Amino acid sequence: TPGESPETMRTRVAALLGRSRDRSTALTALDDGELAAQHSPLMSPLVWDLAHIGSMEELWLVRDVGGREPLRPEIDGLYDAFQHSRSSRVELPLLTPAEARGYVAEVRDKALDALHRSPLRGRRLEAEGFAFGMIVQHEQQHDETMLATHQLRSGGPVLDAAPPPRPAGAVDPAAEVLVPAGPFEMGTSAEPWALDNERPAHVVDLPAFRIDVHPVTNGAFAAFVDAGGYDDPRLWTDAGWAHRTEEGLVAPRFWSRDSDGTWWRRRFGVVERVPDDEPVVHVSFHEAQAYARWVGKRLPTEAEWEKAARHDPATGRSRRFPWGDDEPRAEHANLGQRHLQPAPVGSYPAGASALGVQQMVGDVWEWCDSGWHPYPGFSVFPYPEYSEVFFGGDYAVLRGGSFGTDPAAIRATFRNWDHPIRRQIFAGFRLVRDAGV
Numbered sequence: 017t018p019g020e021s022p023e024t025m026r027t028r029v030a031a032l033l034g035r036s037r038d039r040s041t042a043l044t045a046l047d048d049g050e051l052a053a054q055h056s057p058l059m060s061p062l063v064w065d066l067a068h069i070g071s072m073e074e075l076w077l078v079r080d081v082g083g084r085e086p087l088r089p090e091i092d093g094l095y096d097a098f099q100h101s102r103s104s105r106v107e108l109p110l111l112t113p114a115e116a117r118g119y120v121a122e123v124r125d126k127a128l129d130a131l132h133r134s135p136l137r138g139r140r141l142e143a144e145g146f147a148f149g150m151i152v153q154h155e156q157q158h159d160e161t162m163l164a165t166h167q168l169r170s171g172g173p174v175l176d177a178a179p180p181p182r183p184a185g186a187v188d189p190a191a192e193v194l195v196p197a198g199p200f201e202m203g204t205s206a207e208p209w210a211l212d213n214e215r216p217a218h219v220v221d222l223p224a225f226r227i228d229v230h231p232v233t234n235g236a237f238a239a240f241v242d243a244g245g246y247d248d249p250r251l252w253t254d255a256g257w258a259h260r261t262e263e264g265l266v267a268p269r270f271w272s273r274d275s276d277g278t279w280w281r282r283r284f285g286v287v288e289r290v291p292d293d294e295p296v297v298h299v300s301f302h303e304a305q306a307y308a309r310w311v312g313k314r315l316p317t318e319a320e321w322e323k324a325a326r327h328d329p330a331t332g333r334s335r336r337f338p339w340g341d342d343e344p345r346a347e348h349a350n351l352g353q354r355h356l357q358p359a360p361v362g363s364y365p366a367g368a369s370a371l372g373v374q375q376m377v378g379d380v381w382e383w384c385d386s387g388w389h390p391y392p393g394f395s396v397f398p399y400p401e402y403s404e405v406f407f408g409g410d411y412a413v414l415r416g417g418s419f420g421t422d423p424a425a426i427r428a429t430f431r432n433w434d435h436p437i438r439r440q441i442f443a444g445f446r447l448v449r450d451a452g453v
């Protein structure tokens with residue numbers, strides 16, 4: 017917030033740290049057996065995420081900003097994501113749930129002390145509270161990962177949330193808008209808590225294209241399934257067909273069909289009919305691409321996604337969020353685990369971009385047809401293991417955040433990435449086509 021005093025910033029940061037900790041606490045309110053269990057080889061035990069959150073906070077806020085000695089140097093290696101794969105973490109001599117809770121509480125006390133002592137200006141790590149913002153985002157990212165672990169666990173529901181809003185009137189799920197040709201500013205040099213991979217701001221010139229106003233819905237995706245889309249190799253890339261064949265894919269993850277042909281899904285322990293009007297979720301990049309080929313469109317590049325989300329043709333500026341520069345409020349976007357599912361398309365007209373594209377932030381992460389690469393002028397900050405070591409790997413970019421992403425961990429410049437075969441994340445997609453086609 018420009019012109020904010022250090023005291024006001026401390027209050028704001030402390031509230032954000034408190035919010036992320038309340039969420040972590042709620043996501044780990046399970047018995048010890050469930051916390052230590054491996055719910056899927058794709059995920060860490062929940063108790064690993066909890067202590068890892070504390071370990072990162074200790075490293076950056078207690079040791080670096082606070083200048084204190086390590087609390088428990090002997091556990092550092094256990095919680096280093098690069099030393100142990102997710103699937104092997106269940107075998108480690110991890111802190112017990114009670115020990116992990118005690119550890120994260122002790123770290124938090126010292127981190128709050130560091131917050132009160134930091135001038136929140138001067139060296140780059142502390143200026144504008146960056147280190148604190150980075151740690152808030154890190155905890156919230158692991159909270160979203162823990163939410164995905166909850167979706168993978170078997171057994172009855174343990175999480176609760178209100179149903180999402182519904183659109184006020186009729187919605188055309190096939191609506192498109194034209195994004196005119198021309199330059200726009202991509203990325204940011206101004207956003208104080210933007211991560212290194214979002215920087216620096218740079219101009220990108222794009223030809224005109226048309227983009228869907230809404231993400232692709234379950235109803236539209238079910239039509240692709242019913243038309244035999246999973247059995248037609250012509251619709252898939254070679255890598256996509258290999259993935260579809262090896263995994264025996266027939267539908268989005270967590271879907272099943274009964275003898276009447278009705279689609280059902282399991283969502284956080286509840287089995288329910290698949291709602292036609294919600295954005296499809298739990299599809300891989302390859303499934304998104306096959307669907308796109310089936311309808312004769314394509315996934316957007318991340319530059320196209322960002323221009324549709326941020327570009328204001330009236331002023332030529334790029335906005336922080338689709339709706340403008342204001343922080344997300346409940347009427348703008350389905351964020352923050354306020355609801356445990358995407359909202360039907362058309363439910364957030366107040367969150368539309370200047371060009372009229374809806375639900376770009378919140379609901380479902382959107383697969384883009386871009387690999388994971390640095391922007392021109394990229395420089396590592398503050399550590400290479402966040403972004404840089406993954407550049408050029410087998411990843412596709414995801415944009416916009418999901419219903420499970422906290423507002424503190426998303427903005428229209430935010431870039432996420434994952435392997436193109438991943439389906440446990442809260443990812444869907446929207447499509448584009450060249451203008452004039």
Ligand code: AVJ
Pocket residue numbers: 154157158161402432433434
């Ligand atoms: C940016 C979501 C891919 O969860 O692997 C968490 C974020 N980095 N701890 C991930 C992250 C270090 C990262 N993603």
Ligand code: FE
Pocket residue numbers: 068072097154158
């Ligand atoms: Fe992490």
